[in-house]
Amino acid sequence: MSIRSRSIVAFAAATALLTACDGLKEALTAHVDVVARAGSQELSVTRLSNLLGSARIPVPVSRENTALLADLWSGYQQMAFAAAHGDSLNNKKAIDDAVAPLMNGMRLQKFMDQVSKVFKADSGSEAQYTQGAYGLLAARHILFAYPPAATPTQKDSVHKAALAVRPQITDANFTEMAKKYSKDPGVTQNGGDYGVFPRNAMVPQFSNATAALKPGEISQPIESQFGWHIIQRLPYERVKAQYGQQYAQASMISAESTYMARLDSNAKIEVKDGAPGAIRAAIKDQASHRDDSGTLATFTGGKLTVAEFLNWLETYPPQQRQQIVTGVPTAPDSLLKPFVRNIAERQVLLARADSAKVDVDPQERAGMYNEFQQLVTTIWQALGVDPRSLADSAKSTAEKERLAATRVEAYMDKVLAGQAQLVSIAPPLKKVLDQKYPSSVNPAGVDRAFQQAQKVRAAADSARAANQPRSQVPIPGMGAPGGAAVPPPTQPPAAKPDSTKKK
Numbered sequence: 452m453s454i455r456s457r458s459i460v461a462f463a464a465a466t467a468l469l470t471a472c473d474g475l476k477e478a479l480t481a482h483v484d485v486v487a488r489a490g491s492q493e494l495s496v497t498r499l500s501n502l503l504g505s506a507r508i509p510v511p512v513s514r515e516n517t518a519l520l521a522d523l524w525s526g527y528q529q530m531a532f533a534a535a536h537g538d539s540l541n542n543k544k545a546i547d548d549a550v551a552p553l554m555n556g557m558r559l560q561k562f563m564d565q566v567s568k569v570f571k572a573d574s575g576s577e578a579q580y581t582q583g584a585y586g587l588l589a590a591r592h593i594l595f596a597y598p599p600a601a602t603p604t605q606k607d608s609v610h611k612a613a614l615a616v617r618p619q620i621t622d623a624n625f626t627e628m629a630k631k632y633s634k635d636p637g638v639t640q641n642g643g644d645y646g647v648f649p650r651n652a653m654v655p656q657f658s659n660a661t662a663a664l665k666p667g668e669i670s671q672p673i674e675s676q677f678g679w680h681i682i683q684r685l686p687y688e689r690v691k692a693q694y695g696q697q698y699a700q701a702s703m704i705s706a707e708s709t710y711m712a713r714l715d716s717n718a719k720i721e722v723k724d725g726a727p728g729a730i731r732a733a734i735k736d737q738a739s740h741r742d743d744s745g746t747l748a749t750f751t752g753g754k755l756t757v758a759e760f761l762n763w764l765e766t767y768p769p770q771q772r773q774q775i776v777t778g779v780p781t782a783p784d785s786l787l788k789p790f791v792r793n794i795a796e797r798q799v800l801l802a803r804a805d806s807a808k809v810d811v812d813p814q815e816r817a818g819m820y821n822e823f824q825q826l827v828t829t830i831w832q833a834l835g836v837d838p839r840s841l842a843d844s845a846k847s848t849a850e851k852e853r854l855a856a857t858r859v860e861a862y863m864d865k866v867l868a869g870q871a872q873l874v875s876i877a878p879p880l881k882k883v884l885d886q887k888y889p890s891s892v893n894p895a896g897v898d899r900a901f902q903q904a905q906k907v908r909a910a911a912d913s914a915r916a917a918n919q920p921r922s923q924v925p926i927p928g929m930g931a932p933g934g935a936a937v938p939p940p941t942q943p944p945a946a947k948p949d950s951t952k953k954k
Contacts, residue, residue: 484496484497484896484899485893485896486498486499486521486892486893486896486897486899486900487521487522487524487525487890487891487892487896488525488891489525489526489527489528489529489532489888489890489891490528490529490531490852490888490890491852492528492532492856494521494524494525494528496896496899496900497903498860499517499520499521499524499896499897499900499904500517500899500901500902500903500904500906500907501904501907502520502863502864502867503516503517503520503867503900503904503907503908504903504904504905504906504907504908504910504911505867505907505908505911506867506868507867507868507869508866508867508868508869510867512901512904512905512908513901514897514898514901517897517900517901517904518892518897520863521892521896521897521900522892523863523873523875523876524859524863525890525891525892526876526881526884526890527834527859527862527863527876528856528890529884529885529888529890530827530830530831530834530836530859530876531852531855531856531858531859532852532856532888533884533887533888534836534837534838534841534851534855535836535838535841535848535851535852535854535855536848536851536852537838538887539824539827540823540824540827540883540884540887541820541823541824541827542883545883545886545887546819546820546823546879546883548882548886549878549879549880549882549883549886550819550879551762552762552763552765552766552879553765553766553819553879554811554816554819555762555763555766555801556763556766557811557815558801558804558810558811559766559800559801561804561809561811562800562801562803562809565807565809566710567703567706567707570702570703570706570707570710571702571706572699572700572702572703573698573699573702574695574696574698574699575587575694575695575698575699575702577687579698580666580687580690580694580698581665581666581687583650584698585649585698585701585702585705586649586650586651586701587647587648587649587650587694587697587701588647588648588649588650588658588661588662588684589645589646589647589648589684589685589689589690589693589694590645590648590657590661590664590682590683590684590685591625591626591642591643591644591645591682591683592629592633592635592643592645592657592680592681592682592683593616593620593628593629593632593633593635593638593680593681594633594634594635594638594643594677594678594679595609595610595612595613595616595632595633595634595672595678595679595680595681596609596634596635596677596678597609597676597678609678609679610672610674610679613672613679613681614671614672616628616632616681617671617672617681620669620681621669622669622683625642625643625669625683626642626643629642629643630642634678644685646685646690646693647690647693647694647697650662654675654676654677656673656674656675656680657673657675657680657682660673660680660682661682661684664682664683664684665684666684666685666686666687667683667684667685667686668683668684669681669682669683670682670683711796714796714799714800715792715796717751718750718751718796718799719750719751720748720749720750720792720795720799721748721749721750722747722748722788722791722792722795723746723747723748723749726747726748726787726788726791727782727784727787727788727791729745729747729757730747730757730760730779730787730790730791731779731780731787733757733761734775734776734779734780735780737761738885740757740758740761741758741761742758743756743757743758743761744756744757744758745757747760747791747794747795748791748792748794748795750795750798750799752802753798753799753802755791755794755795755798759794759798760791760794763797763798764776765878765879823879823880826877826880827880829874830874830876830880833862833871833872833874834855834858834859834862835858835861835862836855836858836859841855
């Protein structure tokens with residue numbers, strides 16, 4: 452289980468949430484020329500389609516991006532409206548409600564820290580190393596690699612070379628022989644030594660062969676898709692310190708898994724059959740499901756609702772949360788049900804934290820308030836709507852509203868032209884804004900803006916192409932019409948490179 456406390460600032464890089472007020476939503480449905488309303492401003496179809504269609508940054512014209520821009524505009528105008536009214540958004544009760552999911556994540560982490568203190572971290576022994584306990588192995592190897600698209604004849608030649616060298620290899624000269632013969636890219640740095648690694652970190656042929664060796668023993672050539680390996684399972688004394696560290700981590704993970712399995716059994720968590728469809732709908736329109744009391748899962752003494760599920764999403768790091776939002780709509784039920792179960796486990800653990808009276812200390816809460824206010828100030832300054840700057844150029848509240856709204860529009864122009872850095876409004880701040888200054892996005896208006904943006908982009912691409920000199924040589928930087936696709940979020944890199952898997 453990986454639960455980490457997250458500050459509001461960490462969430463400022465997250466995608467702005469879709470927001471809507473039910474009353475305004477109905478009123479806007481018949482007005483497809485209006486995409487959104489926020490504060491005292493309206494976003495027209497023409498304005499939004501020109502923003503996206505004429506963008507100079509490589510942002511694709513898609514309905515998703517059209518809706519995202521409408522959401523950003525709404526949040527920015529809410530911030531501008533608050534600034535024009537001198538509202539510093541510092542109501543602690545409103546902030547407490549908005550940051551409750553983050554506070555729950557922090558309390559849950561504190562509780563798990565307490566629980567983990569009873570887990571015994573064992574450093575392992577030579578006998579456990581020999582047995583391969585927790586799947587931990589340690590080895591070094593010499594790789595006789597296959598050439599690209601190797602033919603059977605070439606593969607046979609590589610095998611014969613490995614067989615010829617094997618009798619010469621000893622424990623004493625292994626590093627020297629690895630530097631002489633191995634084609635592993637990392638051999639010059641470590642002599643083919645992988646140290647301690649989990650069994651599943653390597654290809655099966657490598658791991659299985661290593662596990663079959665006694666510590667210190669050197670194998671005959673072993674084939675994998677990369678070529679032929681001569682492997683030595685490292686003696687315990689050479690890796691004792693590293694093995695002890697990894698064994699301790701593995702023992703803690705095992706103890707935590709046992710704890711969670713017992714938790715599941717005692718809590719009798721049951722995921723509803725309709726849970727996958729419910730979370731797909733909630734992810735698609737999060738604002739409409741913020742108070743959704745529909746049941747996703749039940750457990751002894753409670754249940755997990757759709758609203759609580761969305762709150763738990765806010766405790767994930769921004770990149771991971773965006774991956775979830777992107778992946779849930781197309782994920783099969785077989786993956787979504789275990790995910791709902793994982794969230795239900797958090798809900799059960801939070802109840803235990805409540806029983807244990809685990810809470811965020813006053814200093815942490817005060818820090819959260821400070822970060823919230825810093826975030827408000829940072830966004831105001833980026834938009835150019837800081838109340839003091841507005842007061843320098845406008846006197847009445849109405850004048851300040853108009854000036855602030857104009858500066859937001861100018862900021863959006865600069866962002867889409869690549870002249871300003873985009874800032875996003877963190878979910879807790881958006882909640883506070885929605886509570887005081889409702890905004891609305893009209894789906895029919897988004898659809899129409901998307902259609903018009905496609906035409907604007909096509910015309911802009913055509914004009915740019917007409918102005919380009921004729922050339923037989925591709926011009927650097929020129930992408931496909933419609934803008935380059937935004938690359939998907941990447942997974943964090945592995946803790947340790949595995950050249951046997953990456954060749």
